[in-house]
Amino acid sequence: MDLAALRAHFPVLERLAYLNAGTDGPVPYAAAEAARAEVERELHEGRAGAHFARRFALQDDLRAGYAELIGAACDDVALTTSTSEGLGLVLAGMELGPGNEILTADDEHPGLLGPLAAARARGVRIVEAPLAALHEHVTRATTLVACSHVGWVSGVLAPVAELRATGVPVVLDGAQGAGAVPVDVGALRCAAYAAAGQKWLCGADGTGFLYLEPEFGARVRAIAPSYTSFEDASLGMDAALREGARCHDTPALAAEVVAFSLGALRTLSDVGWPELQARASAQAAALVEGLGAAGRRVAPRGETTLVAWEDAAPEATRERLSTADVVVRNLPGRPLLRASVGAWTSDEDLERLLAAL
Secondary structure, three states: OOHHHHHOOOHHHHOOEEOEOOOOOOOOHHHHHHHHHHHHHHHHHOOOOHHHHHHHHHHHHHHHHHHHHHOOOHHHEEEEOOHHHHHHHHHHHOOOOOOOEEEEEOOOOHHHHHHHHHHHHOOOEEEEEOHHHHHHHOOOOOOEEEEEOEOOOOOOEOOHHHHHHOOOOEEEEOOOOEOOEOOOHHHHOOOEEEEEOOOOOOOOOOOEEEEEOHHHHOOOOOOOOOHHHEOOHHHHHHOOEOOHHHHHOOOOOOHHHHHHHHHHHHHHHHHOHHHHHHHHHHHHHHHHHHHHHOOOOEOOOOOOOEEEEEOOOHHHHHHHHHHOOEEOEEOOOOOEEEEEOOOOOOHHHHHHHHHHO
């Protein structure tokens, strides 16, 4: 992989050691140019007639890109505005209540905690356990497992194979997975996989996707069908919902937003996902080694792209690093700083971080 060529797509890397893709990825030129072109088209051509055909065509292209990334069929992928929306669609659409139990990790992201809290309010019992040992807590009472594929705090991997072996459906929060680590939903054999478009895929805020395994997806009711959910909306109340996951599509995505995410996705896929993911993982491991040599204590993690380490004053340290043009994040309520290491991360970026620390 040509690192210089990859980095040239991202102008922010000329100035910053940008280590925060786990929140929002760096923006490539192609994404900004695609969004700008759509806004210009709308400005001069209006938003009627062909505008809507253009919007839906862009959405089909983005759906196809997401599906290819995770090894899914297009009809099994819904377009969403976020990982959280996708997870919420599943947990609400299953209509769980008293007598049902969901097993989750004890350090989940608020994006999953929100849908879990809503399920609890409907009478569902929520059981928490450490992510790495989650499979050990599946019982005959467990209706569903809902957890992160890659833990957001420090990059711990969920024991998906062991969870799958229990026979309980597994719903994965892939916010820190899609684009960062290899994801093949067929190999994972998960019931659902929700992910974000703006993180490791470097797309626009307000984009994401939800994969539903077809048999499991038939159990997930569309909780808020909209105009685009129907095969033929002109039939009114008698209109049938679209087959597969498409009935869960978010009602409206702006053409410029979809074009932004599509431009970013194509920039990365043109390089090659295996190459990108292998290099990102290797750079993260190099950072772990450098932190250890500097006497920093690294939090438990898997072979992922997140690296977290202990810090006595993480918010203050984050601000201090930002003045040195090094971008990381602190994790609220935890004495940790977290770096998100991408394939675009150079050795010099890591050296700048370590020197600034």
